[in-house]
Amino acid sequence: MPEDTQTTISPEYYPKGFAEWLQPLWDARQRFVSSWSAQERSVLLAILRCFTELSRGPFLSDLLELVDISEKETLDILRRFNKKDALKYDEKTTKVLAFYPFSDVPCAHEVVFPSGKRLWGM
Secondary structure (H helix, E strand, O other): OOOOOOOOOOHHHOOOOHHHHHHHHHHHHHHHHHOOOHHHHHHHHHHHHHHHHHOOOOEHHHHHHHOOOOHHHHHHHHHHHHHOOOEEEEOOOOEEEEEOOEEOOOOOEEEEOOOOOEEEEO
């Protein structure tokens, strides 16, 4: 098999009914993402940026350097999304441990970038 940066599976190999099962989950995710305020979007995108650029979850201090909102607002967003189980924020270390698809906690999966960088994946 030739090396490539992305593997795709033809829909003909999907289990029967897979697309119908997956569509409601995709729709719910889209509704969730579209409900984010501008401040929430800023913080959550900064989290993703930190995982990809730093190869780890961000500390609160990392986020504050990237977003143009107050520490209190940033903490409120982290706590709110932690409570919704949309990310894992550790209050003691002030670190985001996981935000889909990335995790600082070892998982069964990895996300591999074309550069070869590997991160734990949920």
